[in-house]
Amino acid sequence: MNTHGIWAIYRFEMARALRTLWQSLVTPVLTTSLYFIVFGGAIGSRMQNVGGVDYGSFIVPGLIMLSLLTQSISNAAIGIYFPKFTGTIYELLSAPISAMEMVLGYVGAATTKSVLLGLIILATAAFFVPLRIEHPGAMIAFLLLTAIAFSLFGFIIGVWAGNFEQLNFVPALLITPLTFLGGAFYSIDMLPQPWRTVSLFNPVVYLVSGFRWSFFGKGDVAIGVSLGVTAGFLALCLVIIAWIFKTGWRLKN
Amino acid sequence: MTEPILTVAGVSKTYDSGTVALQPTDLAINRGEIFALLGPNGAGKTTLINIICGIVTPSSGTITVDGHDAIREMRQARRRIGLVPQELHVDMFETVLATVTFSRRLFGRSGHSDYIEQVLRDLSLWDKRKAKIMELSGGMKRRVLIAKALAHEPEILFLDEPTAGVDVALRRDMWKLVHKLRAGGTTIILTTHYIEEAEEMADRVGVINQGKLLLVDDKDALMQKLGKREMDITLSEPMADIPAALSEWDVSLAEDGRRLRYVFDATAERTGIPSLLRKLADLGIGFKDLETSKSSLEDIFVDLVADKVAA
Numbered sequence: 001m002n003t004h005g006i007w008a009i010y011r012f013e014m015a016r017a018l019r020t021l022w023q024s025l026v027t028p029v030l031t032t033s034l035y036f037i038v039f040g041g042a043i044g045s046r047m048q049n050v051g052g053v054d055y056g057s058f059i060v061p062g063l064i065m066l067s068l069l070t071q072s073i074s075n076a077a078i079g080i081y082f083p084k085f086t087g088t089i090y091e092l093l094s095a096p097i098s099a100m101e102m103v104l105g106y107v108g109a110a111t112t113k114s115v116l117l118g119l120i121i122l123a124t125a126a127f128f129v130p131l132r133i134e135h136p137g138a139m140i141a142f143l144l145l146t147a148i149a150f151s152l153f154g155f156i157i158g159v160w161a162g163n164f165e166q167l168n169f170v171p172a173l174l175i176t177p178l179t180f181l182g183g184a185f186y187s188i189d190m191l192p193q194p195w196r197t198v199s200l201f202n203p204v205v206y207l208v209s210g211f212r213w214s215f216f217g218k219g220d221v222a223i224g225v226s227l228g229v230t231a232g233f234l235a236l237c238l239v240i241i242a243w244i245f246k247t248g249w250r251l252k253n
Numbered sequence: 254m255t256e257p258i259l260t261v262a263g264v265s266k267t268y269d270s271g272t273v274a275l276q277p278t279d280l281a282i283n284r285g286e287i288f289a290l291l292g293p294n295g296a297g298k299t300t301l302i303n304i305i306c307g308i309v310t311p312s313s314g315t316i317t318v319d320g321h322d323a324i325r326e327m328r329q330a331r332r333r334i335g336l337v338p339q340e341l342h343v344d345m346f347e348t349v350l351a352t353v354t355f356s357r358r359l360f361g362r363s364g365h366s367d368y369i370e371q372v373l374r375d376l377s378l379w380d381k382r383k384a385k386i387m388e389l390s391g392g393m394k395r396r397v398l399i400a401k402a403l404a405h406e407p408e409i410l411f412l413d414e415p416t417a418g419v420d421v422a423l424r425r426d427m428w429k430l431v432h433k434l435r436a437g438g439t440t441i442i443l444t445t446h447y448i449e450e451a452e453e454m455a456d457r458v459g460v461i462n463q464g465k466l467l468l469v470d471d472k473d474a475l476m477q478k479l480g481k482r483e484m485d486i487t488l489s490e491p492m493a494d495i496p497a498a499l500s501e502w503d504v505s506l507a508e509d510g511r512r513l514r515y516v517f518d519a520t521a522e523r524t525g526i527p528s529l530l531r532k533l534a535d536l537g538i539g540f541k542d543l544e545t546s547k548s549s550l551e552d553i554f555v556d557l558v559a560d561k562v563a564a
Contacts, residue, residue, distance in 0.1 A: 002328070008358030019346065087342030091401065094306040095359045096331035248310050 009105025062184025076154030099245030264314030335407035360405030
């Protein structure tokens with residue numbers, strides 16, 4: 001096992017975030033504050049409780065998920081896309097490091113960054129709304145599992161992307177809408193049919209629901225189903241990555 | 254004869270588009286030698302190097318590095334290899350020391366080592382170790398790439414066009430460094446399209462063109478074989494036509510008749526130079542300058558390919 005190699009990639013990726021520390025910290029804090037001012041303060045005060053939970057508190061898990069998903073994808077995608085773009089990938093490809101070790105470095109760093117970001121958002125939220133976390137262990141586990149799964153997904157996007165437009169395409173045009181429609185700001189029970197059923201085809205529903213369960217003890221779907229979908233997505237990404245390295249797709253010409 | 258440190262057997266590359274970048278190639282590199290892969294741009298030099306280093310997947314063939322199969326025993330094989338790419342692929346925002354340490358770790362070694370300092374000093378980079386790479390000149394960036402390739406103490410160093418677009422001073426430095434590394438036991442494989450470079454540095458030369466390794470030979474033997482030379486005579490007065498009296502020499506006019514070019518075989522017993530100069534004197538043709546040079550690589554390829562066809 002090339003632990004030095006994994007460590008090198010991990011440190012490199014973390015250092016990249018440190019260079020833009022200001023941006024990495026201020027952006028999520030500011031964005032979250034804006035959401036709370038708009039949804040929590042302005043609109044939330046006119047909303048009823050959702051399933052016995054104050055609306056401001058209700059949107060916290062969804063809000064964290066929204067950032068977690070997009071940031072996991074962006075971080076991991078840029079991490080592997082940038083060496084492709086600058087050409088420094090030659091070094092990674094010629095190094096005595098296995099595919100899984102390389103993924104461990106990139107995805108490990110992306111996961112670390114997203115989880116930290118999730119916790120920062122959580123801390124920011126605590127300033128605005130009363131928070132209770134019924135299952136803190138499950139909350140952390142869900143945070144980790146989701147960050148890993150979507151960092152893996154981001155890694156695939158980064159390998160696939162041929163230019164910066166494609167790199168931003170998936171987070172902006174797929175993940176953000178899916179998250180907004182995935183019950184980040186409402187319970188899907190509030191939707192009329194057939195939209196409620198249609199929503200069940202949106203994988204993000206399961207993520208948000210599971211995460212919300214860890215906060216309030218209830219979600220739109222059973223926690224087991226949420227866990228299953230998340231783990232399944234993670235496994236699928238692993239299979240795709242294994243295939244990428246086996247064939248050299250978009251990495252080796 | 255000791256075992257070769259690197260063996261390439263039947264390695265070829267055909268891209269999905271159908272382009273054949275490399276025809277099936279066999280090559281053995283001896284431990285401690287400097288081997289030059291000589292060929293024009295697009296000949297397949299980089300393809301061959303990239304296949305050996307694991308950057309390009311070959312369509313066929315096997316590679317053995319110091320007894321380790323490059324695919325089955327990827328770690329052992331790759332740890333022994335360092336690659337300096339042709340293009341300046343560097344992380345602009347990193348510092349010199351950070352990027353070289355990164356390379357050393359990536360190849361499985363601890364980042365803390367006096368060796369890195371040694372490499373940076375050898376390459377005159379130590380004073381710049383805290384500089385961001387984007388602040389460095391092109392020549393300095395190339396040195397950084399060499400430092401990165403050497404950071405994990407490889408036994409085989411690949412230099413892909415090390416002096417392309419490099420100024421004379423750096424080229425000299427590069428040649429010095431290569432000789433120093435070789436003295437330390439490193440095997441060096443470089444690609445070049447400058448015949449002088451192959452001549453200056455290499456023990457053996459492989460000539461590659463259009464994806465085909467045409468021949469591999471000791472440099473001295475090859476240079477003799479390819480020893481066609483040119484002599485340029487700068488005339489005092491431009492000449493409209495070549496006088497018939499000069500027809501027994503292989504001469505042509507260049508630069509609107511201001512130069513007379515004579516192609517001769519340097520390895521032949523009689524080069525024909527003295528007699529040509531005497532004849533010019535007899536004809537009263539004055540000249541200001543004389544210059545001989547080796548024939549260009551292109552001429553060599555023409556010769557080589559013609560030889561193959563004739564044989």
